[in-house]
């Protein structure tokens with residue numbers, strides 16, 4: 001299974017914000033949509049990513065006033081992305097090594113979707129179940 005197939009299954013909706021937004025707008029959208037990270041756009045260009053951890057860390061260090069600040073003061077600007085052809089295995093390695101739970105999918109410079117660690121775990125569990133079923137069928141047919 002690859003990234004393209006995961007996106008096909010979960011739909012192509014992209015929840016993103018412009019780099020002119022505030023941390024408060026980020027927090028509201030994270031809460032309303034029950035998601036953990038938001039890609040930040042400058043026009044059509046992906047220019048950052050902000051996760052709930054960034055917001056919590058910002059609040060802890062700078063206090064409530066951080067909510068009025070621009071998103072670019074807290075977001076990560078060097079975004080790790082993946083492509084449609086990347087495998088679930090490659091994503092697992094990427095997420096584990098870099099300690100990130102969200103990876104934007106970019107094709108020809110365009111943001112095509114987001115893959116979360118939840119998507120990866122769900123996919124891996126399905127694969128494991130299928131492998132177990134195939135093994136059971138093989139053993140009982142022997």
Ligand code: AMP
Nearest residue numbers: 049051053076078079080100101102103
């Ligand atoms: P997360 O695990 O997604 O909550 O993010 C943990 C930290 O990694 C935060 O500082 C995020 O801004 C950053 N981060 C999350 N996803 C990415 C990504 N795809 N590329 C670069 N940094 C990221």
